[in-house]
Amino acid sequence: MKKGFIFDLDGVITDTARYHYLAWKELARGLEIEIDETFNETLKGIDRMSSLERILTFGGKETAFTEAQKEALAVKKNKQYVELLTDLSPADLLPGIADFLAEAKKQDVPCAIASASKNAPMILEKLGVADYFKAIVDPATLRMGKPDPEIFLKAAAAIGIKPSEAIGFEDAQAGVEALNLAGIMAVGIVSDSDLTETTLNVNDLRETSVAALLAY
Ligand code: B16
Ligand code: MG
Numbered sequence: 234m235k236k237g238f239i240f241d242l243d244g245v246i247t248d249t250a251r252y253h254y255l256a257w258k259e260l261a262r263g264l265e266i267e268i269d270e271t272f273n274e275t276l277k278g279i280d281r282m283s284s285l286e287r288i289l290t291f292g293g294k295e296t297a298f299t300e301a302q303k304e305a306l307a308v309k310k311n312k313q314y315v316e317l318l319t320d321l322s323p324a325d326l327l328p329g330i331a332d333f334l335a336e337a338k339k340q341d342v343p344c345a346i347a348s349a350s351k352n353a354p355m356i357l358e359k360l361g362v363a364d365y366f367k368a369i370v371d372p373a374t375l376r377m378g379k380p381d382p383e384i385f386l387k388a389a390a391a392i393g394i395k396p397s398e399a400i401g402f403e404d405a406q407a408g409v410e411a412l413n414l415a416g417i418m419a420v421g422i423v424s425d426s427d428l429t430e431t432t433l434n435v436n437d438l439r440e441t442s443v444a445a446l447l448a449y
Contacts, residue, residue: 235418235447236398238337239388240366241278242348244404245422247325247360249318249350250277256314257288260306266292274426278405280349280378281307315352323361327422329438334365336443343367343392347384347401367392379407382415389417400446402438403428418449 243249254273261268266288276284285307289295298306323331337344345368346353353372357363368391375383389399396416403409404422409430412419420435421428428434432449435441 234398235400235449237343237345237389237392237394237400238446239345239347239385239392239399239401239417241401241403241405241408242346242350242353242356244277244424245327245402246330246346246362247321247327247356248424249321249356252314252317253284255317256310257284259313260310261288261292264289264292264294264306266294278349278379278403278407280372281311281351283378285310311352315355318352318356318359321356321359326360326362327437329440331362333438333443334362338365340443340447342443342447343394345388345392346370347388348372349378349384379405380410380414382411385411385415385417389415400449403431420446 240246253276254270257276258268268288268291272291276287279287285303289297334344344366346366347370349372351372353369357366368388370384370387370391372384377383385401386396389396399417400420401412401417402420402422403412406428409419409421409428413430419431420433421431423434423436
């Protein structure tokens, strides 16, 4: 029997990936690097500085900037990203999420957020679901980002359950890898990408239920 749920944010609770993409694309263009949606897939679940490193490497500019310049580039991207989120509202929740969280609350099943995004608390507030989560792991406290299991182990500990008692929801392969390394059952949310090494994949949470998942 499972006892708690751990959610990734981007791609699981809401689709902020397109805003990350728009902000990175604009920043990259300013550096004369062109990225497309296929490349953007490789940034999903990857923290901000690592995403920037991947973009610079993709454009052959991995040694072109100092650490301070890279920090400034990341700040610039984030400013643009946050601006794009101005109108984010409960209407931007992915299908099935609101009902699933309400049912988990009704059944007293603890939920946590394990997102690489430093903007997660603000995004959850805008989406109107912040109160459903007993814990939000602060990515600034992590030594390693996904695919390292640290974020998911911290999330399970924060809601007082063992990894074997948790179920994690992920849309990115790096996140699924992290869940598997943590010994947490992985449920893939697969809108347009195929995820491997999950226990099950669903297009969205309307395809399963709190009761069905707790029985695993
Ligand atoms: P921020 P997740 C991740 O969210 C995104 O998928 C990834 O594209 C982004 O770079 C990362 O958060 C960091 O976000 O710049 O807001 O701190 O999928 O782990 O919820
Ligand atoms: Mg994600």
